[in-house]
Amino acid sequence: MNGIMKYINRIHRTGGVVYSSKLKDYGIAHCQHPYIILICREPGIVQEKISREICVNKSNVTRQLATLEEKGLITRQQDMEDRRVWRVYPTEKMQELLPCVRSVMREWNEYLLEELSEEERETLVQLLEKVAKRANEAAQNTLSGRDKQP
Structure with a gap:
């Protein structure tokens, strides 16, 4: 059996090319669309949760959030109970971009x-969900120091 990651990576990279082309007029890079979806879905989300949800290290999240803030797409506010925590909120500008990103x-x-x-389609989605769940468990174990995958 060929390694599935070859195909998953190819789909991801080609998706990046398509997303970049279609989102460039909005000033959005292909790697920023997961942030837009997540922040709009959970206004006030903490940066650490963003890192966990999209499986990106904290320094990359901080960098992307700084870029989104410079573009006027988010605001960050310190948590009132824990001053070390920053909450991320979408601006109206980001809310207006959301339908475009979803489209x-x-x-x-649909094209794929x-x-x-x-x-x-149903079989593919079920199998990918199963594989993604296992991959997520491995990533969370690695991040928490309980490295159990090969």
Whole structure:
């Protein structure tokens, strides 16, 4: 069996090319769309949770949030109970971008699945969810120091 990561990585990289092309007019890089989706879904989310949710190290999250803040897409506020924690909120400008980002994601998803039957789509999604859950468990174990994967 060929390694599945070859195909997953290719889909991810080609998706980045498509997202970059379709989002460039909005000043959004392809790696920023997960931040937009997550922050709009959970206004006031803490930076650490963003790191866990999208599996990106904290320094990358800090860098991306600084960029989004410079573009006027987010605001960061210190938590009133724990001054070490920063909460992230979408601005109106980010809320206005959200439908565009979702549209690009939906179009790409539809394009990728276009040649699959409904049954194949359902099977693919179920299998990918299973693999993603296992991958997430490995990442969380690694981040918490309980490295149990090969």
